[in-house]
Amino acid sequence: MRTQVVIIGSGPSGLLLGQLLTNDGIDNIILERSSQEHVLARIRAGVLEEGTTAMLDEAGAGERMRREGLPHDGFDMAFDGRRHRVDLFGLTGGKRVMIYGQTEVTHDLMDKRAATGGATVYEAADVAPHGFDSERPYVTYKKDGATFRIDCDFIAGCDGYHGISRKSVPETAIKLYxxxxxxxxxxxxxxxxxxxxxxxxxxxxxxxxxxxMRSHTRSRYYVQCSLDDKVDDWSDDRFWDEIRARLPAATAEQMTTGPSIEKSIAPLRSFVAEPLRFGRLFLVGDAGHIVPPTGAKGLNLAASDVRYLFDGLREFYADRSSAGMDAYSQKALARVWKAERFSWWMTSTLHKFPETGAFGQKIQEAELDYLFHSRAASTALAENYVGLPY
Known part of the structure; x- marks a missing residue:
């Protein structure tokens, strides 16, 4: 079997890249180790930058997002018993974010791929990239007891932090932060x-x-917790009591509570691999970098990786030029590190660390107070939140 691009992983980044390639007439196959149902069951972030929504439109998968998504022109920060609004729209010259769940993004991209005849192999076991340091890369996998090989021009590793793509790179060729x-x-x-x-x-x-939130009737709430905590330690009543205790009194009184339909604990990590290209293998999204969810950058960084990689692949097949792909790692990492900085800043400013103490809490409150009394500081926050340019 042969194709032009093998994509490992059918999360949003893999599906988005695959659809853009399909629309442009570039053959591709997606290999996914899990079932389609399992992929759709993943619950992740839901704050989309304008660059991400534009790419979904470009892929032809943005119609339902435009119809059902919730455009937001700002957000609030609460501290010292008060709420303060960040006017994203006013501070950035008319930019906003879209609230639309990652599960819905995945669903829309899957539907579009099915409608346009894109090939996806689900429950592909033992997926492995080979020969990506040569001009003849290929990928092997197992399905229903048989082993298959796909020869290709390029491999896109969109298989997340725990995927095989990054693990296949020699340790001497990659540096991890x-x-x-x-x-x-x-x-x-x-x-x-x-x-x-x-x-x-x-x-x-x-x-x-x-x-x-995910909609006008479905809410998504979080509280910082200990890494030693277990989900079973947190009854619904305990959770509602705790989140209301951390909000201004007037906000807490307005909160509607009810039984949870999903509950989980996620650790926070900042992670970057350098470079993001190894011969004809490219790392995309969580395969190459992770940010804390505080700044809502994870899915959006994956989308900007796709932007750079797709543009490079399109240039290669249209003009036989490798300039775009040669620049992929440098361009993607420049944007990644800016988002890492922003996510680290938001995490450091809003969370209680073991060393925070009473003094640290006052410093955080002073930082936030300055933020809302300085248009320059507020603008910097808004510009990063809505997404830096590609």
Whole structure:
């Protein structure tokens, strides 16, 4: 079997790249180790930058997002018992973000791929890239007891932090930068209306909290928790009591509570691999970098990686030029590190660390107070939140 591009992983980045390639007449096959149902069951972030929404439109998969998504012109930060609004639209000259769940993005891209005849192999076991340091790369996998080989021109590793793509790179050829944070996020989804029309990020001496949503009737809430905590330690009642304690009193009183339909704890990590290209293998999204969810950059960084890689591949096949692909790693990493900095800053400013203490809490509150009394500081926050240019 032969194709032009093999994509390992059918998350949003793999599906988005595959659809853009398909639309441009570039043959590609996606290999996914899990079932389609398992992929669709993953619950992830739902704040999309304008660059990401534009790419979904370009792929032909943005219609439902435009119809059902929630455009947000700002968000609130709560600290010292008060809420302060960040006017994204006003500070950035008319830019906004879109609230639309990653599961829905994945669903839309899967539907579009099926409608346009794109090939995806689900439950592909033992996927492995080979020969990517040569001009004849190929990928092998097992399915229903048989072993298959796909020869190709290029391999896109869109298979996440735990995937095989990055693990296939020799240790001497890659450098890893990582920071693990000493806490996690306990998140729930509940079929209740959100407490605010826009997101609320909260800094509190008890720890960070976030009020988000998936729709006008489904809310997504988080509280900072210990890495030693277990989901079973947190009843719904305990969760609601804790998040209300971390919000301004007036906001807490407005909160509608109800039974959770999903509850999980996620550790926070900053991670970057350099470079992102190894011969004819390219790392995309979480395969090459991870950010804490505080700045809502994970899926959006994956989309910008796809932008750079797709443009390079299109240039190669249209003009026989490798300039775009040669620049992929440098261009992608420049944007990645800026997003890593922003996510680190938001995480450091809003969370309670073991060393924070009373002095550290006052410093965080002073930082936030300055932010809302300085248009320059507010503008910098807004520009990073809506997404830096590609």
């Amino acid at each position: 990582e920071r693990a944070y000493p806490f996690g996020w306990l998140g729930i989804i509940a079929e209740v209306p959100p407490v605010g029309e826009e997101l609320i990020y909260a800094n509190h001496p008890r720890g960070f909290a976030l009020c988000s």
